[in-house]
Amino acid sequence: MNQRIQSGPVMAALLVAGFVGLFSETALNIALGDLGHIFEVNATVIQWLATAYFLTLGILVPVTGILMQKLTTRQMFITAVVLMLGGTVLAALAPVFPVLLAGRVIQAAGLAINLPLTQNVIFTIFPPAKRGAAMGIMGLVMLAGPALGPTIAGLILDTLSWNWIFWVTVPFLLFSLVFGLKYVPNLHEVREVRVDALSIVLSTLGFGGLVYGVSIAGEKGWGGAGVVLALILGILGLLLFTVRQLKMKTPMLNLKAFQYPMFVVGVVMGFITFFNMLSMLVILPLYMQGTLLVAAFTTGLVLLPGSLLNCVLAPVIGRLFDKYGPKAVVTPGTLFVAAAYAIYAQFGADTALWLIVAAHIVMMIGVGAVLANVQTNTLNSLPRAYYPDGIALTQTVQQVAGAIGIAVMVSVFSARSGELSGAPGGIAEATAAGSSRVFLIGLILAAVNVGLSLLMKKPGEVRVKAGKTESAVWKEEEAL
Known part of the structure; x- marks a missing residue:
């Protein structure tokens, strides 16, 4: 490393900005009901404050691969923080709903640049x-931001106005900007890369259509005309985007990263982890508030110990990965996640709060051991020249996985709850049954991750072609 x-x-500088962006991803969720009354819009419209955030990430993250080749590190950093700061101030001052929504989109655009840049x-x-x-430190930020969002936002709503959910983050963004201007260097050479407009259109159509389709499916139903059309356009856009990238001499996203086995394993594990984690952060509060009648702020406090413990352990877990390798850390982590889901699936109408905390x-210990370490091993398996593409691909998959996870699990939750809403026990029993169904699906996916973790190896241990190890292949490619 350059001394x-x-x-x-x-x-x-990078992680403080990332924390603010990820905090903002979930913090506003707890205030959506109040904001609907304040701005006099219905639930369908107010949900766009959450949907638009994911949609912007899904559209813009794939483009960062080419941005990191055309812009310097400092230019990327300054653009990301200025967008987040501008969007935050705009949202805090919003007099009408469209202005608040525009602020959320601008915030998300900054985060879409910050996350790949940090990696x-x-x-x-x-x-x-x-x-x-x-x-491991970045994993701490990626988990702590979304996890602490509802707790801190609940406290703010109990004592201040909704605007302070945004104002409270402004000093942190200013700190990040000042620190970054002083310390963030330019770390790579700018290349003359041609921007392929058709690739950007297909990427936007593909990822945007997919995220939009699954985001509105919970409300309109998976058979709704708008949902089906969005999903078809998304899938078609992704297929055409893939074909075009494979045929281009200099693609917008180099999909050749998928020829490395550990990259593929890591992408699938990352998808499952984000699918489960973000949907769990939505369904678990719904269960506590709908079944156990726990207040929003109390719900945040129940989830706080796991988040704080993860913050404490994240650096330690990262050092264990460096010392012992991926399998020794990731496999136990996947077992912890599976064990947690096995407990979640047993939750009923009278579950004690201490059991939920436990x-x-x-x-959170399991997710902390899996998330950042899978990402590290995934990107370590690539040649240096593929880092921007690999980072853009993994970040895109994770954001799409989060959006899909929330939409699918909320749909499952609503469908099961609806089936039992008229049964004895009423809403409490129905909500518990819907949550249990969701957690059972999460348990199955967690078990898949346990199996995939057993396939993980250090990149140098993997043999891919011509009797050569993966690391030998990409070293040859870097030398060309």
Whole structure:
């Protein structure tokens, strides 16, 4: 690593901005009901404050691969933080709903740049032997932001107005901007890369259509005309985008990253992890508030111990990954997640809060061991030249997985709850049954991740072609 680069301040600038963006991803969810009354819009319209955030991430993250080749590191960083800061201030001052929605979209655009940029910086300034610890810190941010969002937002709503959900983050963004201007260096050479307009259109149509379709499916039903049309356009767009990338000499996203086995395993595990994690952060509060009649702020407090413990353990888990390799850390993590889901699936109408706290602690320890370490091993399996593409691909898959996970699990939850809403026990029993069905599906997916974790190896251990190891192949490619 270049000794002139002060990695601590660089990471602080990037991760503080990332935390704010991920905090904003979930913090507003707890205020949607109040905001609907304040702006006099119905539930269908107000949900766009959440849907638009995911939709913007799904559309813009794939484009960051080419942006990281055309713009300097500092230009990317400044653009990301200025967008997040501008969107936050606009949302805080919003006099009408369209202005608030525009602020959310601008916020998400900044996060869409920040997340891939942070990963790219980590993989540039840290050698492979230290990336696990650095990615562990990033994993802490990726988990703590969404997990702490509802708790902090609930406290703010109990004491201040909704605007302060945005205002409270402004000092952190200003800190990030000042630190970044002073310490973030330019870490790569800018290339003359041609922007292929058709690729951008197909990417937007594909990822945007897919995220939009699944986001509105919970409300309109999976058979709704708008849902079906959006999903068809999304799938068609992705297919055409893939074909075009494979035929281009200089593609917008280099899909050749998928020729590396550990990259494929990591992408699938990352998809499942985000699918489960973000849907769990939606369904678990619905269960506590609908079945156990727990207040919103109390719900946040119940989830807080697991989130805080994850923050404490994240750097330790990252160092264990560096020392012992992926399988020794990730496999136990997947077992913890599966165990937590096995407990969740037993929840009923009279489950004690201490059991929910305990299960969530087990879940967050497991997710902390899986999330960042899978990402590290996934990107370690690629040649350096593929890092921007690999990062854009993994980040896109994760955001799409989160949107799909929330939409699918909410649909399952609503369908099962609806079936039993008229049964003895009323809404409480119906909500518990819907939650149990969701957690059972989560348990099955968690079990799949346990199996996939057994396939994980350090990149140098994998043999891919001509009797050569994966690392030998990409070293040859880097030399060309």
